[in-house]
Amino acid sequence: MVTCRSPKPDPRSLLQHGPRIEVEIGPPIVRTSSGPLSPGFNPSGAGRFSKMPALIDTGAGRTVLTPEAVTRVGLRQVDVTRLARAGGINEDAGVYVAAIQFPRYKLATIEVANIICCELPEQPIQCLLGRDILSRWLFTYNGRTGEWTIDEEDIAAWIDPV
Numbered sequence: 001m002v003t004c005r006s007p008k009p010d011p012r013s014l015l016q017h018g019p020r021i022e023v024e025i026g027p028p029i030v031r032t033s034s035g036p037l038s039p040g041f042n043p044s045g046a047g048r049f050s051k052m053p054a055l056i057d058t059g060a061g062r063t064v065l066t067p068e069a070v071t072r073v074g075l076r077q078v079d080v081t082r083l084a085r086a087g088g089i090n091e092d093a094g095v096y097v098a099a100i101q102f103p104r105y106k107l108a109t110i111e112v113a114n115i116i117c118c119e120l121p122e123q124p125i126q127c128l129l130g131r132d133i134l135s136r137w138l139f140t141y142n143g144r145t146g147e148w149t150i151d152e153e154d155i156a157a158w159i160d161p162v
Contacts (some may be wrong), residue, residue, distance in 0.1 A: 004105040004150045011146035019056040019148040023127055024049040024074050024101040025065065029111035038088060048073070049101060052126040056072045056139065056148070059086070060130035062116045063100075069126040070096055083118060094119045100133070107152055110136075 006019065026049035050073050065075075079095035094117040100110040110133065120128065138151040 002106045002108075002150075002152045004102075004107060004152075006146070006148045007104075008056045009102055009146040011143060014143060014146045014148065015053075019139075020125065021054050021056060021102065022051060022104050023129070024051050024103050025069065025075075025115075026050065026099050026101070027073070028077065028097045028113075029099045029109070031111070049099075052105065053124070054127035054129050055123070055125045056134065057128040057130055058134065058139075058141075060128045062132050063113060063130045064116045064120065064128040065096070066120050067117055070115075073098065075115070075136075077117075078114075081116065083116060085118075091118070092096065099139070105150070106148065107137075112128045113148075136157075 006014070023107070052069055065073075075096040075098050077094045078097050080092050081095050082090060084090050084091040096115045096117055098115045099111055100113055102109075113132070120126070136152065140149045140151075142148065
């Protein structure tokens, strides 16, 4: 089992900004007999992993990236879904396939996950980690101490589509 902890326990920061974690997003990782392969990689920069701040969001059913992050990483759209947001706003949103890594933590890489693309207004983050990712972990939010922790056991390297 792997346990990760928030970088600096701070009740005010956790209350104001929520639990944040640095992630790297890139094209899905496909395993072949000769080893892992990231399809869609190209030397121009699109298709490479990109670091970005993420907010762990227990209210989000799915993991979300901003349009800017999707473009920077060079992800390909694979579907469209109807997205319901707080305030009753429904809209169509693109679905992309990506891999997610956690460079500062010893959490397992998620080699294949469906990601939703939409604007995150007034947020200084480019990714929301939703319950699709959280379902892999035991996530603890301790507001009194200003800490959060993630406990992870050995699990599959993909997220089942919702």
